[in-house]
Amino acid sequence: DTAVSQTPKYLVTQMGNDKSIKCEQNLGHDTMYWYKQDSKKFLKIMFSYNNKELIINETVPNRFSPKSPDKAHLNLHINSLELGDSAVYFCASSHQSITYEQYFGPGTRLTVT
C-alpha cells in the first residue's frame, strides 16, 4: 500500500489557470506538509498543517492555499498560475508526538506554459 500518494504525477497547464494537487496519507499521521523543489533541486517548505494549526511559509504567495478536508488529506490549490510556479511539489507527513521523520509522496511535476 502506498503510504503517501499524490495526484496527478504530471500537470501541464497554461498561465493564469487554477489547479489543484491532491495528497493522501494512510499512515495515521497527524501532520502534513507541502514542499516545493525547484529546477536546482532545492527543497523548501511551503506549508505545514495539523488538526490544530496551519503554518505558512511567509515567502509563499497567497495564490497558494492548502485545503484539508480531513486528517488524511492535504490538497494544494494554486490560483492564477505563473511561469515561476513550475517545479516539483512534494507532499509529506509525520507523526509529531511519536517520531520525527517525514514520509514523502512521489511528487507532482507542474509545468506552466
Add this chain to the structure above:
Amino acid sequence: AQSVTQLDSQVPVFEEAPVELRCNYSSSVSVYLFWYVQYPNQGLQLLLKYLSGSTLVESINGFEAEFNKSQTSFHLRKPSVHISDTAEYFCAVRDGGSQGNLIFGKGTKLSVKP
C-alpha cells in the same frame, strides 16, 4: 535560524570506492538530523536519522553517518559504493518550531561510475 550546508554539489566516484558526503548544520536547539535520498524522478526516501543516543547511525544499505556536536556535522559515508547508489542526497535538520518542518541542504549529486 537553523540552516544546513552541503558543501559539495556533485561527487563523482568510481564503483567500489569509498565516499563521504559532507553536511554541516547550525542550530540553537536540540538537534534532529536526517539524510534523505532521491533517485531520479522519484520522491525522497529516508536513509537514516539521528535523534539521540549513539552518534553513529547506520542504514540498511551500508551507509552510515556520524553526529559530531563539536563540529556541527553529520557527514554521510559508505565504504564501497555501487552503481545503484547514484542519486541526489539531502541532509536535513528538524526545525525547532511546533510542527517540525525539515530544513534541507541544497543536495549532493552522487554519481557512481563503472
